[in-house]
Amino acid sequence: MYEKTVEAIKQLVNDGTVPGVSYAFIDAQGVKTGLYGAEALVPSYEPLKPDQLYDVASLTKVVGTVNVTMLLIADGNLALTDSVSEYLPAWQDSRVTVRHLLTHTSGITGYIPHRDKLTASELHQALLGLHVGEDFERKMVYSDINFIFLGWIAETILKQPIQTLITQQVLRPLGMNDSTFQPADPSRCVPTEVSPTRGLIRGVVHDPKAFVLKAHCGSAGLFSTLNDLVTFEQAMLSDGNLPITREQKGALPNDQTPLRQQWRSFGWALLQTKLPTPHRCIWHSGYTGTFLVLDLQTSQGMVFLSNRVHPKAPNEVFLARRNAIINTYLGEKSRVAVD
Structure with a gap:
């Protein structure tokens, strides 16, 4: 099973497109996992090892911030129609709602000079000073800002940093005990870029905004293992220990954008598959080279x-x-699925 997919993964490593890959397939027969290639090429070659922590980048959005937000909605502490400015008064455009943030249809845009050199406080202020452009509600434009704002909304309601909330409400209840925002041992982390300013980035978040905002960033920052993300997917695929309600999970394959035609759900992107009958899957990627696919x-x-x-x-x-x-x-x- 999955022979062509595994071969394509190995070819990705063999031709030098990526150093290495850890992968898993989940179905009714169980879980098939594998790893292939290296975890580091510089300063020296290191073969990929099991149970290493990856900087999963924007998978933080769907593993963490989506679920914290949906739980707030389920508990009646937040609504999809709530204006962002109700919770973040410094944000001046009352048209933007929680639904817009979740589906990347907020149209928030603007340029922040020297963004990566700002302090956390300066970046916070600058992000809240952006404006809504002509894409508002009409076009899905993927942006970290939407999920940074969602994290701040959760913080306003629950009075704790978003990354603490993700740990308390998602990671620990699901038993994702290796997953963390602050790896204790850099050698257990798969390295990312060799940066001109930061050197070899290993055990510290790669994303520039998350690096500045630290615990107050809901768009990136999570480190996780293959086994923990399998645990997350198994929870999403079951009716047991879900990180969201069954009703919310049932709504995920539907287009949740205001115009219902942008192929975006709550956080997740949508894919069409044909068998056993035509239906939608959900998926999400991370800038560092990660992705999850789920057929609910x-x-x-x-x-x-x-x-x-x-x-x-x-x-x-x-x-x-x-x-x-x-x-x-x-x-x-x-x-x-058909066999």
């Missing part, structure tokens, strides 16, 4: 972890190859 209808999932920005970012060649691997997986997954 057939109870199947895939976890893919690489460090495509090692030793050098952005490595845009990876993106088309990633998409091809996902399409190969969707085809093989469909056959497994």
